[in-house]
């Protein structure tokens with residue numbers, strides 16, 4: 053599997069370009085503000101053609117570049133409908149997070165396909181599956197490849213931490229229920245590629261993540 057990570061924007065958000073191999077179709081996971089040029093540059097360098105944009109959730113640091121990216125590339129965006137309300141209010145989110153709206157283009161995509169739990173995503177020759185993991189936001193989703201043993205975990209799980217639940221729509225109990233029902237049942241060997249920071253594995257987090265020990 054071809055996977056490249058770019059860390060973008062003020063929140064150092066990870067965006068991933070995923071394909072079977074260079075020189076073919078690719079899927080993009082999350083679109084931080086100002087992601088268009090870095091993403092299209094990376095894909096051009098590896099002769100990749102974007103076919104879909106998968107959004108883990110509606111926070112502006114993951115979705116703020118999605119409208120511009122989809123308008124310019126023509127790809128379809130995918131988001132869980134429970135985060136529609138967040139996607140439509142990027143400026144409100146920025147005011148809550150930063151107290152201001154930095155100049156930029158944060159508009160959401162005009163249309164989405166709606167993600168749902170267990171939905172298969174046969175895109176770009178990949179076999180990703182949607183794991184709905186509410187808690188960080190109501191519509192948060194992870195994307196899982198059992199074939200490759202990789203979980204794109206968004207802001208559900210990080211190396212050594214978990215997603216914050218103090219923002220509007222967040223709920224700690226719900227996030228931990230998602231962890232128990234969707235993430236922790238995965239094998240220890242599964243690689244976790246989070247929405248911020250370095251990759252890890254389910255096994256490493258099970259043993260050493262202070263939020264998960266004893267869960």
Ligand SMILES: [Zn+2]
Nearest residue numbers: 109111188207
């Ligand atoms: Zn988030």
Ligand SMILES: [Zn+2]
Nearest residue numbers: 111113207247
């Ligand atoms: Zn984030």
